[in-house]
Amino acid sequence: MDEGTIEDALAARVRSAVSDGRLPPGTKLPEELLAEQWSVNRARIRTVLQRLSFEDLVELKRNRGAFIATPGIKEARDVFEARRVIERVTTEIVTRTILTPQLNALKARLDDRERTFLHGNRQQAIASISAFHRSLAALAHNESLAQALERLILRSALILGLYGTADTFARASAHYGTLLDEIERGESIVAARTMERCLFTLEKGLDLRPDAPRDVDLARVIGQVA
Amino acid sequence: MDEGTIEDALAARVRSAVSDGRLPPGTKLPEELLAEQWSVNRARIRTVLQRLSFEDLVELKRNRGAFIATPGIKEARDVFEARRVIERVTTEIVTRTILTPQLNALKARLDDRERTFLHGNRQQAIASISAFHRSLAALAHNESLAQALERLILRSALILGLYGTADTFARASAHYGTLLDEIERGESIVAARTMERCLFTLEKGLDLRPDAPRDVDLARVIGQVA
DNA sequence: GAGGCAATTATTGTCAACAATCGATATTGA
DNA sequence: TCAATATCGATTGTTGACAATAATTGCCTC
Known part of the structure; x- marks a missing residue:
């Protein structure tokens, strides 16, 4: 396997989706969904989420899961x-x-x-x-x-x-x-x-009122190639 | 279990040991040794090492293990x-x-x-x-x-x-x-x-010649409480 | 009908066994 | 003796099952 960089790719995918707003703050990222969308093991998803949480891009709540961060x-x-x-x-x-x-x-x-x-x-x-x-x-x-x-x-x-x-x-x-x-x-x-x-x-120029939370078709967003 | 912060504690321990030089650059950190020294599962060690590698404090070499980073x-x-x-x-x-x-x-x-x-x-x-x-x-x-x-x-x-x-x-x-x-x-x-x-x-004041690699009693260093 | 309580369920956290990989060592041939 | 190579051992990577947890739902009481 030429893996070892596959986690990078997945993390990059999330970053990109966050960057252009496809994944708005507060969106939950269930491990299993990501796992099957990307056809990898849950352990690997876990690694990716961990990394993203280190970057403060997602918030990891114990026993609750991973959410796109919502900065105050x-x-x-x-x-x-x-x-x-x-x-x-x-x-x-x-x-x-x-x-x-x-x-x-x-x-x-x-x-x-x-x-x-x-x-x-x-x-x-x-x-x-x-x-x-x-x-x-x-x-x-x-x-x-x-x-x-x-x-x-x-x-x-x-x-x-x-x-x-x-x-x-x-x-x-x-x-x-x-x-x-x-x-x-x-x-x-x-x-x-x-x-x-x-x-x-x-x-x-920031306006302090947050957007109304949008609904996201997570599977679609995550599934996208880029 | 009040865990959930135990990984933080372990990571902090490594950081501290690096900070004051008990763990010199290049030192290998075998998962199993850490696991038994801290009496936790290897999976948790893995998480800790992963986190430290995000911080560029340890270098993760695929199929080789984790080493304290050696900055150039x-x-x-x-x-x-x-x-x-x-x-x-x-x-x-x-x-x-x-x-x-x-x-x-x-x-x-x-x-x-x-x-x-x-x-x-x-x-x-x-x-x-x-x-x-x-x-x-x-x-x-x-x-x-x-x-x-x-x-x-x-x-x-x-x-x-x-x-x-x-x-x-x-x-x-x-x-x-x-x-x-x-x-x-x-x-x-x-x-x-x-x-x-x-x-x-x-x-x-930096002198570019690296120290001769020291030998480290890893078990002892890792085992120390603080 | 509303509020609180308890069982349920979906999701994450933990673990141990198994597979894959790399480096080292020993062996063989020139 | 040296070099190339094959085998071996130690260590990491992977996987699936199981346990723990928190939200949710439905139910019962008031």
């Missing part, structure tokens, strides 16, 4: 403060070290983002914003920072899905163009501040 | 860079918000640290430094930052144990007194810079 307000504040701290620096590093092809790749991603935006799908917007920040951070070439940020980005996706309003993204969106321009011009300090402001905008 | 040089650099980023900010926050009793607690801890220092035990010095940074960060009241930092501190303990020289700690030590003074005077920016410099000192 205070947690939301913390997460965005932490992101500002980390992304300020990564932005600075990236501005000083980025090469042209990488910059162009970022620009392309930004275009994607704006296209998605016009399309109006909120969950896609969240996923797209996440991807942009991820890509930017990766260019700082620091595994520790990237790893710490990855968790925060995932939590943010949950938070934005829960509390994000339609124009939360619209307002934040305005910053991205500016950011890339400043990066291109090598103005590292200014770019870092723009990134910070962008994250501030996202945070300020 | 590049990783060491990354970790300290990340710590500077995070601790600069936490220091700043703490300086602006700390209350007198908390400050006194920190001072007491610092005294502890210096006493340990004179005592000359290197592993205790590492554990003590870790504890100090942890306490400081906790005062920033941001779970996300604290959590991210916790991992970095643990990795640092491994790294310092591997590459730290005798006077690595002596040099870094000089900063702590200054740091607390500046915090007391409320000079947040200056304090943040001092913290940064302290971490720089620690990093610069």
